[in-house]
Amino acid sequence: xxxxxxxxxxxxxxxxxxxxxxxxxxxxxxxxxxxxxxxxxxxxxxxxxxxxxxxxxxxxxxxxxxxxxxxxxxxxxxxxxxxxxxxxxxxxxxxxxxxxxxxxxxxxxxxxxxxxxxxxxxxxxxxxxxxxxxxxxxxxx
Amino acid sequence: xxxxxxxxxxxxxxxxxxxxxxxxxxxxxxxxxxxxxxxxxxxxxxxxxxxxxxxxxxxxxxxx
Numbered sequence: 001x002x003x004x005x006x007x008x009x010x011x012x013x014x015x016x017x018x019x020x021x022x023x024x025x026x027x028x029x030x031x032x033x034x035x036x037x038x039x040x041x042x043x044x045x046x047x048x049x050x051x052x053x054x055x056x057x058x059x060x061x062x063x064x065x066x067x068x069x070x071x072x073x074x075x076x077x078x079x080x081x082x083x084x085x086x087x088x089x090x091x092x093x094x095x096x097x098x099x100x101x102x103x104x105x106x107x108x109x110x111x112x113x114x115x116x117x118x119x120x121x122x123x124x125x126x127x128x129x130x131x132x133x134x135x136x137x138x139x140x141x
Numbered sequence: 142x143x144x145x146x147x148x149x150x151x152x153x154x155x156x157x158x159x160x161x162x163x164x165x166x167x168x169x170x171x172x173x174x175x176x177x178x179x180x181x182x183x184x185x186x187x188x189x190x191x192x193x194x195x196x197x198x199x200x201x202x203x204x205x
Contacts, residue, residue, distance in 0.1 A: 070158060075166035076182050077173065141179050 010065045019061040026054030080141055085131035092127040093120055143202045147175045149193040164188040 030050030037044035064072060097120060104111040135141060150160055157175075161168040164185060173179035174189075181189070190197045 068158075070162055071167055071169070073165070073167050075170055076185060077166065077170045077179055138178070141173075 010062075011069065012065070013069070016061060016065045019057065019064070023054045023057035023061055026050050026057060028054075030054060077141065081132055081135045084135055084141070085128050088131050089124055089127040093124040096120055096123045142177055142180065142204070144174060144177060145195075145200055145202070146171070146189065146193070149195060149200070153193060155192075160189070160192065163192045 027050070030047045030053075033043045033047030033050065037047065097116070100111060100116055100119065103109055146160075150157070155163075157171045158168045161171045165188070166185065170179065174181060186197050186201065190200045193200065
């Protein structure tokens with residue numbers, strides 16, 4: 001079932017609706033948890049996280065609903081791109097950790113594990129996303 | 142590697158999307174195949190050749 005809003009066609013099949021439903025539940029749950037932050041401090045952290053996750057999921061569901069179902073198939077080319085990007089991102093993460101380690105040794109940066117954790121997480125995540133875009137755009141696979 | 146997918150697809154009056162649905166891939170994959178920017182698996186090459194009614198070696202031409 002496709003509904004047109006202006007010139008945008010939005011699919012309303014059960015997969016899309018399920019995704020919208022989960023995102024709305026996440027937002028509502030997060031908002032409810034935020035109301036208890038005065039009583040339970042960590043509720044603010046979890047509640048905020050759930051609201052943010054819900055908003056991101058809602059936007060993703062909206063983008064997915066505007067594409068035809070055939071564009072969302074994970075075919076062999078998409079799988080190959082994901083694997084290639086993942087492999088390259090792995091080496092980039094190793095390189096980032098190595099650079100952090102030697103920078104700490106040489107310049108006594110007093111780097112702690114909690115400082116490295118978020119850096120490595122973002123380096124890995126964004127490497128994978130950027131590399132997926134790069135391999136999808138033009139290189140021969 | 143060059144392909145004759147576009148030419149044979151036109152002969153069968155198939156759009157890229159219709160061919161993509163028949164072989165179970167994205168339309169994007171057919172686009173990159175026609176441009177010669179994607180090397181398909183043997184299975185996908187076989188499926189496309191079957192839909193277009195030709196042999197695999199008639200569909201893909203390798204520069205030797």
